[in-house]
Amino acid sequence: MNPQLVTTTEAVDPVFMLIFGISLVMLVGITTVMIYFIVKYHHSKHPRPTSQVRYNVPLEIIWTVLPTLIVLGMFYYGWAGYLALRNVPEDALTVKTTGRMWSWTFEYENGKISDKLYVPVGRPIKVTLYSEDVLHSFFVPAFRVKRDLVPGQPQYAWFVAPEEGSYDIFCAEYCGRGHSDMITTVEAVPPEEFQDWLAEKPAAGKQAQCEQLFQKHGCLGCHSLDGSQKVGPTFQGLWGKEVRVTSDGAERTVTADADYIRRSIIDPNAEIVKGFSATMPSFEGRIPEDELETMIDCFKPEAEDGGQAAGAQGEELFLKEGCIGCHSRDGTEKTGPTFKGLYGKEVTIMRDGEEMTVTADEDYLERSIEDPQAEIVKGYPSIMPDVDLTQEQIDALVDYIKTLK
Amino acid sequence: MTQAANPTGNDRGFLEGGKYPGLFGWIFSTDHKRIGLLYMYAIITAFIVGACLGLLIRLELIAPGETLMGAQTYNAVFTLHGVIMIFLFIIPGIPAAFGNIFLPLHIGAQDVAFPRLNLLSWWLYIIGAAMALASLFGGGGAPDTGWTFYVPFSLETSTNVSLAAFGVFTLGFSSILTGLNFIVTVHRLRAPGMTWRRLSLFVWALYSTNWVQVLATPILGITVALIVLERIFGAGLFDPTMGGDPIMYQHLFWIYSHPAVYIMVLPAMGVVSEIIPVFSRKPMFGYVAVAVSSLSIAAFGSLVWGHHMFTSGMSDTAILVFSFLTFIVAIPSAIKVFNWVATLYKGSISLAPPMLYALSFIILFSIGGLTGLVLGSAATDIHVHDTYFVVGHFHYVMFGGTGFAFFGAMHYWFPKIYGRMYNMRVATIAWAFLFVGFNILYFSMKLVGLRGMPRRYYDYVPEYTTLNVVATVGSWVMAIGLITMFVNIFVGMRRGAPAGDNPWKSATLEWTLSSPPPAENFEKEPVVTHGPYDYQEAGLL
Numbered sequence: 001m002n003p004q005l006v007t008t009t010e011a012v013d014p015v016f017m018l019i020f021g022i023s024l025v026m027l028v029g030i031t032t033v034m035i036y037f038i039v040k041y042h043h044s045k046h047p048r049p050t051s052q053v054r055y056n057v058p059l060e061i062i063w064t065v066l067p068t069l070i071v072l073g074m075f076y077y078g079w080a081g082y083l084a085l086r087n088v089p090e091d092a093l094t095v096k097t098t099g100r101m102w103s104w105t106f107e108y109e110n111g112k113i114s115d116k117l118y119v120p121v122g123r124p125i126k127v128t129l130y131s132e133d134v135l136h137s138f139f140v141p142a143f144r145v146k147r148d149l150v151p152g153q154p155q156y157a158w159f160v161a162p163e164e165g166s167y168d169i170f171c172a173e174y175c176g177r178g179h180s181d182m183i184t185t186v187e188a189v190p191p192e193e194f195q196d197w198l199a200e201k202p203a204a205g206k207q208a209q210c211e212q213l214f215q216k217h218g219c220l221g222c223h224s225l226d227g228s229q230k231v232g233p234t235f236q237g238l239w240g241k242e243v244r245v246t247s248d249g250a251e252r253t254v255t256a257d258a259d260y261i262r263r264s265i266i267d268p269n270a271e272i273v274k275g276f277s278a279t280m281p282s283f284e285g286r287i288p289e290d291e292l293e294t295m296i297d298c299f300k301p302e303a304e305d306g307g308q309a310a311g312a313q314g315e316e317l318f319l320k321e322g323c324i325g326c327h328s329r330d331g332t333e334k335t336g337p338t339f340k341g342l343y344g345k346e347v348t349i350m351r352d353g354e355e356m357t358v359t360a361d362e363d364y365l366e367r368s369i370e371d372p373q374a375e376i377v378k379g380y381p382s383i384m385p386d387v388d389l390t391q392e393q394i395d396a397l398v399d400y401i402k403t404l405k
Numbered sequence: 406m407t408q409a410a411n412p413t414g415n416d417r418g419f420l421e422g423g424k425y426p427g428l429f430g431w432i433f434s435t436d437h438k439r440i441g442l443l444y445m446y447a448i449i450t451a452f453i454v455g456a457c458l459g460l461l462i463r464l465e466l467i468a469p470g471e472t473l474m475g476a477q478t479y480n481a482v483f484t485l486h487g488v489i490m491i492f493l494f495i496i497p498g499i500p501a502a503f504g505n506i507f508l509p510l511h512i513g514a515q516d517v518a519f520p521r522l523n524l525l526s527w528w529l530y531i532i533g534a535a536m537a538l539a540s541l542f543g544g545g546g547a548p549d550t551g552w553t554f555y556v557p558f559s560l561e562t563s564t565n566v567s568l569a570a571f572g573v574f575t576l577g578f579s580s581i582l583t584g585l586n587f588i589v590t591v592h593r594l595r596a597p598g599m600t601w602r603r604l605s606l607f608v609w610a611l612y613s614t615n616w617v618q619v620l621a622t623p624i625l626g627i628t629v630a631l632i633v634l635e636r637i638f639g640a641g642l643f644d645p646t647m648g649g650d651p652i653m654y655q656h657l658f659w660i661y662s663h664p665a666v667y668i669m670v671l672p673a674m675g676v677v678s679e680i681i682p683v684f685s686r687k688p689m690f691g692y693v694a695v696a697v698s699s700l701s702i703a704a705f706g707s708l709v710w711g712h713h714m715f716t717s718g719m720s721d722t723a724i725l726v727f728s729f730l731t732f733i734v735a736i737p738s739a740i741k742v743f744n745w746v747a748t749l750y751k752g753s754i755s756l757a758p759p760m761l762y763a764l765s766f767i768i769l770f771s772i773g774g775l776t777g778l779v780l781g782s783a784a785t786d787i788h789v790h791d792t793y794f795v796v797g798h799f800h801y802v803m804f805g806g807t808g809f810a811f812f813g814a815m816h817y818w819f820p821k822i823y824g825r826m827y828n829m830r831v832a833t834i835a836w837a838f839l840f841v842g843f844n845i846l847y848f849s850m851k852l853v854g855l856r857g858m859p860r861r862y863y864d865y866v867p868e869y870t871t872l873n874v875v876a877t878v879g880s881w882v883m884a885i886g887l888i889t890m891f892v893n894i895f896v897g898m899r900r901g902a903p904a905g906d907n908p909w910k911s912a913t914l915e916w917t918l919s920s921p922p923p924a925e926n927f928e929k930e931p932v933v934t935h936g937p938y939d940y941q942e943a944g945l946l
Contacts, residue, residue, distance in 0.1 A: 015784045023775035030746060030771055034764065037749035038756070041685075049686045051751035052941055059747070060694050060740075067739040071732040074782055078728060081784025086721060134558040135651060137716060137791060141857025144788040150652060150718045151557060152645030168866060172716075172791040172859040174551050176558055177476045180862040231476070269563070277477060278545075278563045 008159045011084035012144040015077050022070060085145065088158040092124035099149045099171065100132035101281055102178030102231065103221025112198055115215045117186045120194035121164055129155040132218075133281045137173035140186055148173050161188035177279050178222055178231045210298035217287055217295075222280070232280060233273050239299045240405060245271040257341070257405035259330075261296050300403055314400025317393055326384070329404050336384060337377050343402045348378040365398045418824070418921035435520035436924060440527050441505030442822070447531065448502055449891075451493035456887060458486040463846075463880040466873050469865050479863045480549035481564070485541065487552030488569065492576050493534050495807050496665060499672035500618075501530070501583055503814045504611050506822065508587055510915035510922065511605045513596025513931040518589040522582055529579035536572030540565040551861060553662075556643040556654045560635055567636050570629040577626040580668075584618030587611055596914075598933035605913050605937035606689060609696040610675025613703040617664045617671075621707060625661035628654070652717055659710035667706040669803060670770075671699055673810030674741055677763045679937075680817050681745050683911045684760035685752030686946060688938040691744035698737035705734040715786045724783050731781035738774055742767060757909070758832035762813030765840050769805025773798055776851060791861075794854025800847045812839075815894065820904030824920040827897030835893060838886030845879030912936075912943040 040046070095117065096107040106117045106127075119125045129138055131149035139146040143159035161167065171182035189197065214220050214235075222232035233243075241256045247270055254260055254271065263270065265287070268280035287295070318324060318339075326336035337347075345360045351374065358364055358375070367374065372384035389397070419438045423430025431439055462483055465473045474482065505523065509516055517523050541547040545563040559566050591604075591612050604612075631654075634640045641647030643654040682689045689695060711719060711727030745767055754760070776798045779785045789795060820826050853872040858865055865873065907916040914931060915922065935942040 012784045012788055015782055016779065016788075019778050019782060019785060023778060027771055027775055030742060031768060034746050034749065034767065037746070037752075038754055038764070041749060041752050041754050043686075043753040043755045046751075046753050048946065049751060049753045052688060053690065053751075054688050055691050055693065056747075059743075060691055063743040064694075064736065064740055067736050071735050071778070074778055075729055075732040078782025078784045078786075079725060081782075082715075082721075082724065082728075082787065085784065085787055134561060135555060139791075139857070139859060141788070141792075146716045146787050146790060148717050150645070153652070153718055155718050168857065170857070170859045170862075174555070174558070174791075174861040176549065176562065177480060179480075180476070180859075180864040183866070281561070 006084060007162050008085055008143045008145050009162075011081050015081040018077055019074050022074070085157070088126045088156070089124040089160075092126040092158055093119070094126045094128060095119075096130065097127040097138060097149075098130045098132060098218075099136035099138070099182070100218045101134065101175055101221070101279070102171070102182040103218035104169065104182070104184045105216055105218055108198060110198060112200075113212065113216050115220070116184055117169060118194060118197055119161055119186055119188050120191040121161055121188050123191065124158055124160045126156055126158045129157065132286065134175050135173045136171045136175050136182065139170045139172035140167055141170070142167040142186075146172055159186075161186060164188050164190065177277070181231065182221065206298070209294065213291055213295050213298065217283065217291075232276060235299065237301075239301055244274040246274060247271040255405065256299075258296050258299075261299055262292070265292065265295075313393075314396040314398075314403075317389070317397050318400055321387055321389070321397075323397075336380055339401045339404045341405055343404070349375040350378060351375045362398055362402075365401055366394055369394050369397060416919060416921075416923065418919060419924040420823075420921050422924065433524070435516070435524050437509050437517050437520065437523060438506045438822075438922065438924075440523050441502055441507075443527055444497060444505060444530070445502035447527075447534070448494055448498055451489050451534065453891070455486055455489040455494055456884070458482050458489070460880055460884055462486060463877040465863070466865070467877040468874075469867055469870060471864075476863045477546075477549060480551075480861075481541075481547035483861060484548050484551050488537055488548075488573070490803075491552055491665075491669075492537070492573055493530075495669045495803055496576075496580060497530060497583075498669070498807060498811050499676060499814060500587070500611055500614055500668075501526075501579075502811075503676070503818060504583075504587065504672060507818065507915055508590060508608060508611055509594065510918070510926060511608050511913055511937070512591065512594060512599050513914050513927060513933060514590060514594035515926050517586050518593055519586050522586055526579045526582040526586070529575055529582070533572045533574075533576035533579060536575060537569055540569035540572065543568065553658060554629065554632055555658075556632070556635070556649075556651045557645065559632060560644055567633050570632050574626050574629045574633075577622045577629075580618050581622045581626075584615035584622070587615045588619065591615075596927075596931050596933055600933075602692075603933055603936045604696075605675075606678035606692065606695055606699075607672075607675035607913075610671045610678070610699050613699040614668050614671045617668050617703050617707060621661045621664040621668075624657060625665075628657040628661065631657070652714070652719060655714050655717055655719075656710070659713045663710035663713060664703075664707045666799075666802070667702055669807045671702060673766065673807040674699065676810040676814045676817070677745060677766050678741075679911075679913070680759045680763040680813055681748050682938040682940075683817075683909050684755050684757060684763070685749050686754075686910075686940055687748055687750075687752040688936070688940070689744070690747040690750070691740075692936075692938070694740055695744050698740045701737045702734060705730060705737070709734055712781055712786070715783055716790050728781055728783045728786075732778070735774065735778065735781070738770075742771055742774075757816075758827075758829060758836060759813050759817035759909075761833065761836045761840075762809050762816060765836070766806055766809045766813065769801055769809060769843070773801030773803075773805055776801065788857075789854060791859055792854035793850045793858045793860055796860050797847045797850035797852075797854055800850070805843060805847070809839075812836075812890065817909070818915075819894065819897065820908050821915055821918075821920050821922070823898050823901070824904055825897055825901030826904040826908065827893050827901055831889060831893040835886050835890035838889060839883055840886075842879050842881070842883030842886055846876050846883055847879075849873070849876035849879060907945075910940070910945045912938055912940050912945055 094109060098105045104115060106114050127138060129147055129149045131151045133151060136149040137146055138149060138157060140159060145157045145159045147155050147157040149155060165188055167186040169184045169186060171179060222230050224230050224234045225236060227234045227236040238256050242253050243256050244251060244253055266282060266284045268282060269278040272278050328338045329340055331338050331340040342360050346357050347360050348355060348357050373382055376382045419436055423434055425433055431443060465479055544565040546565060548564045548566045548569045549562055550559040550566055554570060591608060631642055635642055641649050643649040643651050645651060678689055678695055709727060709731045711723055712731045715724050779789060780798060816832060849872045853869050858869045904920055906920050940946045
């Protein structure tokens with residue numbers, strides 16, 4: 001630790017003491033004199049005024065000049081303390097801090113992302129402040145620092161944590177419904193522990209990757225992963241659920257599929273889930289397309305896509321075996337029927353020259369891959385070739401089709 | 406009216422008769438006293454609504470988490486509390502109610518300079534208030550921006566901000582027209598012998614206020630009009646994604662809204678300068694210093710708006726200048742306090758209810774003002790800005806200052822307006838509850854703010870619970886005081902004992918008239934021969 005370093009707290013607190021001290025003396029002085037006069041000159045003891053004095057020039061001068069000197073002194077110390085808050089020590093560690101309705105993200109120089117501000121004890125930290133939407137304010141009471149996050153105008157602040165511990169970070173500029181939930185912490189840890197933490201790679205696996213992404217874009221400020229109620233609907237069990245929404249003033253029910261989730265991120269206020277309000281900002285252009293796709297993928301339950309591996313295998317087969325040539329994933333009309341929303345749908349088919357309706361269940365999907373000519377969907381030509389796949393591969397492909405809601 | 410229906414035995418003065426019968430005789434009256442009373446009833450109604458909302462806020466904050474209402478409702482409630490208390494109660498408060506009634510009487514005039522314009526001001530006030538209320542029910546729901554309408558949030562929220570902003574715009578015109586009217590009145594309608602040195606300090610304070618109203622309020626009008634333009638047409642003035650600047654909005658907003666603080670508190674200082682000499686039986690000490698300090702508060706107070714923006718991202722140079730000017734404006738306020746206390750010296754002091762309110766004004770305003778020094782100092786403001794410390798601070802100066810002065814004025818001029826007297830003992834008890842409850846409530850806020858609790862927080866971390874509970878209990882004590890006070894005033898209005906024409910033996914001109922004053926004020930133009938606090942010369946000692 002650098003013994004010369006003055007912390008922000010040490011720069012500000014003496015100014016508090018000075019101003020509060022003088023104020024207290026003045027307040028006690030004024031009140032005492034007032035009460036003394038009231039008691040001494042109360043009309044019960046002092047029935048007639050004994051003076052009709054109107055002014056006293058020396059007194060007026062004294063009580064003009066004296067307060068002037070006092071406040072000028074306060075001004076000077078206040079300014080000096082403020083300069084300490086603005087002058088960032090040279091060896092400061094920079095952390096890019098982003099605020100949005102209603103969460104914080106901290107990004108370190110090596111690209112590591114966190115929703116808590118991990119810092120090494122004793123090292124000055126410079127936070128560069130960015131807002132993605134409205135005004136916010138980065139406030140750590142323990143370190144006496146506060147600075148607004150202004151959209152379009154990067155700001156900064158600095159502090160140093162002198163001791164290990166967890167210190168509250170509040171948003172101090174009103175930003176709507178979730179303002180008082182926009183809370184996180186500074187986690188001050190020993191420097192070695194910090195280095196280990198910083199070097200730690202984000203955990204592998206789909207779940208960790210998803211959480212990382214949700215954190216990065218601040219989804220978890222308003223949406224929980226565990227079903228608990230926050231400002232927005234929970235993400236738990238969302239996939240495939242029938243959701244009651246209001247759009248253009250009319251209520252309707254939609255299925256929470258990939259398309260719905262995409263719409264909800266890009267144009268959140270077009271469809272508002274019943275019981276919630278239109279407070280979510282649009283993320284259009286704020287999330288790169290690949291991250292957006294991964295995020296949407298995150299909603300698919302493990303069981304349904306057969307785990308990450310099976311899902312990936314199914315998709316690989318879908319692309320490699322050429323299914324994609326005739327069947328779309330997104331509802332587009334191609335030579336064959338689209339896979340989007342196929343699973344569970346009623347399909348009209350021709351079998352043995354007879355028209356009938358069947359449900360597209362696992363069995364049907366399997367039959368259609370193994371023996372595509374046996375049942376032909378009405379309105380489509382009978383041109384699909386036989387494909388040579390193992391049972392395992394067929395299962396993976398069926399599982400994959402099931403996810404294409 | 407018969408004697409039986411008129412137990413005071415006095416003429417009912419301006420309260421009786423009128424050009425039109427019944428209610429129309431009031432809402433279309435151009436008599437400054439009737440307009441003043443209309444304002445007073447409307448303002449007190451607004452205050453009661455605002456106070457109930459304040460109690461709801463405190464109740465919600467008695468424990469962390471949801472207690473009573475959801476976050477969205479809470480945000481609408483504190484927005485409404487702020488808009489009502491600021492635009493409907495404390496800005497018009499003393500000038501529009503007591504200023505209207507007593508400014509012409511204090512200078513010996515028949516009415517204000519433009520009586521019909523005065524009536525228009527009241528109507529604009531009512532229309533503006535109606536628009537602010539209507540914004541609760543239409544469109545996207547009650548506004549949730551806070552009274553400051555900060556961009557870009559106020560541009561993005563789907564709530565009914567435009568209508569509320571337009572209501573504020575209309576209220577602004579009411580304020581500008583009243584200010585203009587009073588300035589002309591003071592310049593043109595003073596009675597013979599009413600020199601500038603013989604103006605009451607209440608009139609001096611109003612006169613200083615009126616200049617701020619006329620010069621600063623148009624900027625508020627422009628600012629909220631720009632918000633409406635921005636919301637409806639996407640003008641892009643403040644929206645950074647369209648090349649606008651959110652910090653510019655804050656400058657525009659505070660160029661009015663900080664001077665507005667002095668629009669609120671200067672008339673209150675005027676009231677205190679009236680009450681203290683009367684109940685000390687001594688001329689106001691340092692009359693010239695107090696009058697000049699009103700003018701310099703109005704002048705310097707117009708140049709300190711930036712101290713609301715030390716954390717906003719404004720340049721450090723601007724912070725240096727605004728911090729300096731903020732400290733300068735503290736000096737005239739201190740001068741006033743010293744002169745009030747000096748007036749008590751060797752007087753003969755009676756602690757009637759108006760005096761209790763005036764003396765508590767001095768203490769509460771001093772606490773508010775001294776804690777304001779921490780907010781003017783750049784280093785310390787960074788920590789307490791936008792915390793409950795600020796909420797505590799401005800309630801001390803606005804409610805403890807202007808609010809208590811409003812109640813003081815109400816108790817002081819009550820016998821003149823109605824010709825009756827309220828129950829003094831009940832009034833004293835009500836004051837005690839108010840004073841004690843007030844300090845419990847707002848001092849706890851200062852402490853919790855100093856510990857870091859941000860303002861406008863619907864929910865808070867558990868370590869702030871105790872102080873929040875104490876504050877909420879304080880709000881109940883204060884509510885008891887308020888209810889007692891208003892009931893006592895109401896009963897006094899209906900059944901109070903006759904008060905006589907000059908129960909406090911005051912030397913300003915309104916007390917030379919009968920109570921209530923006659924509709925046409927002075928029978929013949931008075932000739933003024935002594936100052937407003939010359940009790941000896943007026944033969945009142």
